[in-house]
Amino acid sequence: MTALTSIWPLFGLQLTTPRLVLRPLTDDDIPAAVAAAASGVHDPARNPFSTPWTELPAAELGPNMARWYWRCRGQATPDDWTLLLGIWHENEVIGCQDIGAKDFATLKTVSTGSWLRQSVHGRGLGKEMRAAVALYAFDWLGAEVAESEAASWNAASLGVSRSLGYELNGTTRMAWGGKAVDVQKVRLTPATFKRPDWTLHVNGHEAARRSLSGGEGPWPDERNHGPSSAEPRA
Numbered sequence: 729m730t731a732l733t734s735i736w737p738l739f740g741l742q743l744t745t746p747r748l749v750l751r752p753l754t755d756d757d758i759p760a761a762v763a764a765a766a767s768g769v770h771d772p773a774r775n776p777f778s779t780p781w782t783e784l785p786a787a788e789l790g791p792n793m794a795r796w797y798w799r800c801r802g803q804a805t806p807d808d809w810t811l812l813l814g815i816w817h818e819n820e821v822i823g824c825q826d827i828g829a830k831d832f833a834t835l836k837t838v839s840t841g842s843w844l845r846q847s848v849h850g851r852g853l854g855k856e857m858r859a860a861v862a863l864y865a866f867d868w869l870g871a872e873v874a875e876s877e878a879a880s881w882n883a884a885s886l887g888v889s890r891s892l893g894y895e896l897n898g899t900t901r902m903a904w905g906g907k908a909v910d911v912q913k914v915r916l917t918p919a920t921f922k923r924p925d926w927t928l929h930v931n932g933h934e935a936a937r938r939s940l941s942g943g944e945g946p947w948p949d950e951r952n953h954g955p956s957s958a959e960p961r962a
């Protein structure tokens with residue numbers, strides 16, 4: 729029978745760091761991702777997300793997460809895509825790191841968002857997974873800018889950003905779940921990136937690149953962005 733990866737090549741993408749595996753969540757992985765989220769992602773007193781999905785009643789959390797995963801897959805085009813990468817640590821799903829772009833061929837800019845189940849916060853795993861997608865974006869996709877944002881009170885998210893070399897990129901006030909929130913924008917470039925001292929291992933890149941760019945496209949290809957370019961530069 730035809731393998732799913734030959735129909736949906738992004739399912740063959742895998743990023744490996746010293747402690748984590750990041751790969752697109754398949755339908756079989758959704759229950760584990762829902763269990764990780766249901767175990768608690770943040771202090772219930774303050775919601776770090778622009779859409780307060782973690783506050784949904786237990787019976788709605790799973791269907792909502794599944795709909796979001798399916799929507800991101802189904803609506804992805806070369807001009808506007810979001811890749812939802814599940815995070816595996818010691819063979820368990822512990823969270824999600826997303827990376828997305830609009831008009832990537834022109835802007836060469838990605839944006840990211842992430843969450844981890846609360847029981848594993850504060851061990852450097854959030855930094856490791858964000859470093860993984862920054863390395864993938866810069867060294868493999870040819871991105872020139874990586875952007876992120878967080879509520880200005882979100883010390884953990886902004887701590888990850890600071891630690892990796894993101895620069896502050898202005899604040900804006902947004903309505904999150906009907907509440908006004910001051911949001912800190914941050915921006916990383918290859919020049920400011922504090923690269924980790926480990927090497928990112930990537931499998932399935934070429935097929936993923938073709939899916940994301942819609943063919944050969946203007947993106948850098950494997951000849952220029954093979955494993956050697958993922959070596960730390962600084």
Ligand SMILES: CC(C)(COP(=O)(O)OP(=O)(O)OC[C@H]1O[C@@H](n2cnc3c(N)ncnc32)[C@H](O)[C@@H]1OP(=O)(O)O)[C@@H](O)C(=O)NCCC(=O)NCCS
Pocket residue numbers: 769770776777841842843844845848849850851852853854855856877878879882883884885886887888891
């Ligand atoms: C944001 C999140 C992914 C960060 O992951 P984490 O594993 O907890 O963070 P790390 O342990 O990797 O910390 C990375 C850096 O931030 C710092 N940091 C982490 N939590 C911090 C806190 N509460 N206050 C201050 N600094 C903090 C760490 O000291 C570390 O800096 P260092 O490398 O200079 O030592 C995680 O906390 C999370 O899932 N939070 C809830 C969801 C969320 O807020 N998502 C982001 C929405 S924008």
